[in-house]
Amino acid sequence: MASSLLALLDDITTVLDDVALLSKMAAKKTSGVLGDDLALNAQQVTGVSADRELPVVWGVFKGSLINKAILVPAALAISAWAPWLVTPLLMIGGAYLCFEGVEKLAHKWLHTADDDAHEAALAEAARNPAIDLAALEKDKVKGAIRTDFILSAEIIAITLGTVAEASFMTRVLVLSGIALLMTIGVYGLVAGIVKLDDAGLWLSRKAAAWQQALGRGLLWLAPWLMKALSVAGTAAMFLVGGGILTHGAPFLHHAIQHVVEALGASGFARTLVELLGDAITGILAGIVVVAVVTGIQRLRHRRE
Numbered sequence: 001m002a003s004s005l006l007a008l009l010d011d012i013t014t015v016l017d018d019v020a021l022l023s024k025m026a027a028k029k030t031s032g033v034l035g036d037d038l039a040l041n042a043q044q045v046t047g048v049s050a051d052r053e054l055p056v057v058w059g060v061f062k063g064s065l066i067n068k069a070i071l072v073p074a075a076l077a078i079s080a081w082a083p084w085l086v087t088p089l090l091m092i093g094g095a096y097l098c099f100e101g102v103e104k105l106a107h108k109w110l111h112t113a114d115d116d117a118h119e120a121a122l123a124e125a126a127r128n129p130a131i132d133l134a135a136l137e138k139d140k141v142k143g144a145i146r147t148d149f150i151l152s153a154e155i156i157a158i159t160l161g162t163v164a165e166a167s168f169m170t171r172v173l174v175l176s177g178i179a180l181l182m183t184i185g186v187y188g189l190v191a192g193i194v195k196l197d198d199a200g201l202w203l204s205r206k207a208a209a210w211q212q213a214l215g216r217g218l219l220w221l222a223p224w225l226m227k228a229l230s231v232a233g234t235a236a237m238f239l240v241g242g243g244i245l246t247h248g249a250p251f252l253h254h255a256i257q258h259v260v261e262a263l264g265a266s267g268f269a270r271t272l273v274e275l276l277g278d279a280i281t282g283i284l285a286g287i288v289v290v291a292v293v294t295g296i297q298r299l300r301h302r303r304e
Contacts, residue, residue: 053194056141061187063145064152068179071149071156079160079171087248090161093154094244094282095289101237102286155182158244193229197222239275242282252281 078085159178163171196218203215246252256277265273 054191056137056144057187057191057194059141060144060148061183063141064148064183064187067145067149067152068156068183071153072175072179075156075160075175076168076171079164080168083164086157086161086164089157090244091248093157094241094248095285096150097154097237097241098245098282098286099289099293100286101234101241101282102290104234104237106290152179152182155179158240193222193225196225235279238279238282238286240282242278242280242285245285246278246281256281 078089156175156179159175160171163174166174200215200218200222203211204219206212206215246256256274259277260270260273263269263273
């Protein structure tokens, strides 16, 4: 009995060690998507009145949990019955990230009438109290949840690729843990970011000079933080998306390694060249996907 109990405890310890190690690897691989997820969700609250920012974040947080409750079982089912789908799904997700990165960079040229109408509606809602703010807020939450679903699917797919060879129980624990950790982490940080300017304003009205200085610093920091997150998120799209594509397509991976060997790069220089190769691959893939999607959209408009 004692030996059986010790064997059971040893098995549990081994599983927990595997879970901790794989969770760390998955968190590292999904950090790029996390940065973009953070920036996009923080931007979704733009235009909402200060007293409604946290309720909007809470609404999207609940929607994100529902997304994860759909995606995690789906990922586990794929890993159990159709593991060959993992790589194609990762490639599709990587291509989507590259597409979104190029679309962000080319936004001024790809700006649509729908985008203009949405921004005009937000501006009018801020000026005109007669506009139904509740309806606009509801639309914002729905849009943010849709965006979260896409990015969450990418996070789950990357995590699934990391744990594909692990036992089923380890996959369950790692996928569930990453899904919960990412959701709490992202929306906790989003809540803090959107209230950063409010905290700055509150501190700037205090009597103490150091509180006023800190408040002014936070007011200055808030918009720059949003810009920095946006830039970092876009760069991460190309690095993560391109990295997925180069590892999923052996000829791309071999081409980058050939360049590394030709340059005689090692250590940090080798890592830098590999990252640059991933980024270039991501940008080129994104340009191709944007061109295809834009062409299809134009053909549809002509037919309509």
